[in-house]
Amino acid sequence: MKALVSVKRAVDYNVRIQVKPDGSGVVTEGVKHSMNPFDEIAMEEAVRLKEKGKITEIIAITVGGAKNEETLRSALAFGADRAIHIKEEGEIQPLTAAKALAAAFKKEGAQVFFAGKQAIDDDANQTGQMVASLLDLPQATFASKVELDGNKATVTREVDAGLETLEVDLPAVITADLRLNEPRYLKLPDIMKAKKKPIDVQSFSSLGVTPGAGLKTTKTSAPPKRSKGIVVKTVDELVAALKGKGLL
Amino acid sequence: MSKVLVIAQHADGKLSAAVSKTVSAAVAIGGEVVVAVFAVDGAAVAAEAAKIAGVTKVLTVNNAANEHLLAAALAPQIVELAKGYSHVLFPGTTFGKDLAPRVAAKLDVQQVSDIMAVNSPTSFDRPIYAGNAITTVEAPASPLILGTVRLASFQAAAQGGSAAVESASVSATIPTHTRFVNLEAQKSDRPELQSANRVVSGGRALASSENFKIIYDLADKLRAGVGASRAAVDSGYVPNDMQVGQTGKIIAPELYIAIGISGAIQHLAGIKDARTIVAINKDAEAPIFEVADFGLVGDLFQVVPELTGKV
Numbered sequence: 001m002k003a004l005v006s007v008k009r010a011v012d013y014n015v016r017i018q019v020k021p022d023g024s025g026v027v028t029e030g031v032k033h034s035m036n037p038f039d040e041i042a043m044e045e046a047v048r049l050k051e052k053g054k055i056t057e058i059i060a061i062t063v064g065g066a067k068n069e070e071t072l073r074s075a076l077a078f079g080a081d082r083a084i085h086i087k088e089e090g091e092i093q094p095l096t097a098a099k100a101l102a103a104a105f106k107k108e109g110a111q112v113f114f115a116g117k118q119a120i121d122d123d124a125n126q127t128g129q130m131v132a133s134l135l136d137l138p139q140a141t142f143a144s145k146v147e148l149d150g151n152k153a154t155v156t157r158e159v160d161a162g163l164e165t166l167e168v169d170l171p172a173v174i175t176a177d178l179r180l181n182e183p184r185y186l187k188l189p190d191i192m193k194a195k196k197k198p199i200d201v202q203s204f205s206s207l208g209v210t211p212g213a214g215l216k217t218t219k220t221s222a223p224p225k226r227s228k229g230i231v232v233k234t235v236d237e238l239v240a241a242l243k244g245k246g247l248l
Numbered sequence: 249m250s251k252v253l254v255i256a257q258h259a260d261g262k263l264s265a266a267v268s269k270t271v272s273a274a275v276a277i278g279g280e281v282v283v284a285v286f287a288v289d290g291a292a293v294a295a296e297a298a299k300i301a302g303v304t305k306v307l308t309v310n311n312a313a314n315e316h317l318l319a320a321a322l323a324p325q326i327v328e329l330a331k332g333y334s335h336v337l338f339p340g341t342t343f344g345k346d347l348a349p350r351v352a353a354k355l356d357v358q359q360v361s362d363i364m365a366v367n368s369p370t371s372f373d374r375p376i377y378a379g380n381a382i383t384t385v386e387a388p389a390s391p392l393i394l395g396t397v398r399l400a401s402f403q404a405a406a407q408g409g410s411a412a413v414e415s416a417s418v419s420a421t422i423p424t425h426t427r428f429v430n431l432e433a434q435k436s437d438r439p440e441l442q443s444a445n446r447v448v449s450g451g452r453a454l455a456s457s458e459n460f461k462i463i464y465d466l467a468d469k470l471r472a473g474v475g476a477s478r479a480a481v482d483s484g485y486v487p488n489d490m491q492v493g494q495t496g497k498i499i500a501p502e503l504y505i506a507i508g509i510s511g512a513i514q515h516l517a518g519i520k521d522a523r524t525i526v527a528i529n530k531d532a533e534a535p536i537f538e539v540a541d542f543g544l545v546g547d548l549f550q551v552v553p554e555l556t557g558k559v
């Protein structure tokens with residue numbers, strides 16, 4: 001069983017985001033980037049399923065500029081067998097990315113499409129669902145447990161009310177939530193081995209995708225700052241302060 | 249003029265509180281506001297939706313396949329129903345987040361996720377990078393605009409409406425490739441996290457599920473909802489539906505009390521709209537103090553029971 005795992009390069013989650021003073025975006029130059037943490041979880045899940053013999057081949061895939069090769073190399077170090085780089089510079093919106101990913105998934109004839117539930121840059125939480133929709137496939141989003149069994153998957157999902165379990169026919173799209181697993185640390189020998197694994201370069205045009213009109217970002221601004229409050233010394237002071245504000 | 253379709257979320261025959269907030273965003277867009285209730289029998293839910301001020305009409309789409317509100321089953325029906333509307337809005341819950349992109353892709357529109365402000369019928373503000381930046385986006389009006397609404401940014405629309413309820417039928421092929429198995433819902437008598445006026449949250453420092461009693465005791469005294477950091481959920485002290493933050497629930501209570509929580513940016517993303525934040529932490533350097541209106545440096549195991557005794 002072939003699995004496609006989509007991975008995205010994003011500003012590292014530890015970086016303090018700075019909005020550019022001219023409102024044209026956030027500072028991404030010279031800032032640490034890494035694989036979107038949710039995609040790492042998706043990648044780890046695919047590798048574990050391969051270790052269990054449920055998946056036979058893992059193909060990592062990304063949509064983005066030349067620098068995304070780094071992210072694909074990390075995915076290959078995790079354990080992907082090969083990679084596809086849909087090389088496109090500039091801003092790529094979720095539906096456009098989804099169209100390219102869906103085309104590649106179909107071309108590969110894979111059975112499972114794994115992705116993170118959202119990328120921590122645009123926080124859109126759309127791509128996996130869109131891939132499923134474009135291909136009329138089942139989707140099991142926000143997964144915290146995945147079992148593959150023949151031509152079915154049973155997936156437990158983190159929903160607002162608690163945990164929901166769905167059974168889906170394969171092929172299917174599964175997006176990873178935080179508690180699905182804890183991704184492994186990459187070891188040097190695996191990182192070295194990853195350098196020799198093949199990356200197939202594709203483009204929107206090679207996959208027959210035409211980016212449509214999308215959202216236009218007209219301004220990026222910093223959120224209103226919360227001012228630093230006061231430090232109280234005792235519980236009594238805290239109670240008095242809250243009463244003073246009418247909160248108790 | 250705009251014509252906004254709001255997709256209703258409901259469970260056990262009751263309308264979700266998320267819907268009246270989504271209606272507020274729809275009203276901000278202007279024009280007609282139509283709420284669609286997909287259900288096996290949507291009558292009771294529709295009657296509730298009809299009472300929300302600002303709603304022009306409620307449509308019920310009854311189908312046995314709508315029992316569990318699965319995205320795969322709802323999306324083709326919404327695609328049919330959406331014809332003739334200028335906007336389709338979903339609540340920014342796990343229900344809406346799962347479903348909206350499935351509809352957007354079928355309609356070939358880029359989705360606006362997490363609408364936090366409506367500037368005009370085509371211009372919206374939305375957070376990126378865990379709320380550390382806000383973008384203003386302009387969406388093409390044609391064929392329509394589709395988005396999810398960030399609930400913490402909108403007040404619930406008032407009650408007092410009396411919209412007409414009509415049943416609608418759509419012809420859509422509903423796939424059978426996705427089957428509901430079960431839902432493990434947490435039952436609690438405490439106020440629901442996303443609509444509670446007061447929320448008390450505990451973090452990794454609680455160190456066990458037994459110790460979380462300290463948090464529950466304070467919450468019960470304050471009639472507050474209870475939340476948690478990711479670390480507390482990951483460690484198994486509390487269930488996942490209590491997580492507050494970028495990837496958990498985004499909340500906007502009047503009073504938020506963070507206990508033994510360091511204040512990582514992903515956690516803060518969930519509480520930026522809280523009116524007043526109180527932090528209790530033994531580390532005076534913890535980042536949570538940078539956003540707290542009132543901070544108390546101390547050991548929670550001493551301070552919190554004392555606080556519970558005094559409120």
Ligand SMILES: Cc1cc2nc3c(=O)[nH]c(=O)nc-3n(C[C@H](O)[C@H](O)[C@H](O)COP(=O)(O)OP(=O)(O)OC[C@H]3O[C@@H](n4cnc5c(N)ncnc54)[C@H](O)[C@@H]3O)c2cc1C
Pocket residue numbers: 013037038120178450451452453476477478479480491492493494495496497507508509510511512513514515518528529530531534546547548549
């Ligand atoms: C992609 C991604 C998404 C994430 N999403 C979320 C999210 O949605 N929500 C979320 O919360 N986190 C999220 N996180 C995790 C986040 O980065 C932090 O790891 C997490 O919030 C830490 O939880 P904590 O504050 O409970 O634990 P810690 O950071 O370990 O803090 C514990 C705090 O307790 C204090 N303490 C210890 N003992 C005591 C005591 N006896 N009395 C008083 N204080 C004490 C310590 O001083 C410390 O400040 C996410 C991370 C990633 C990478």
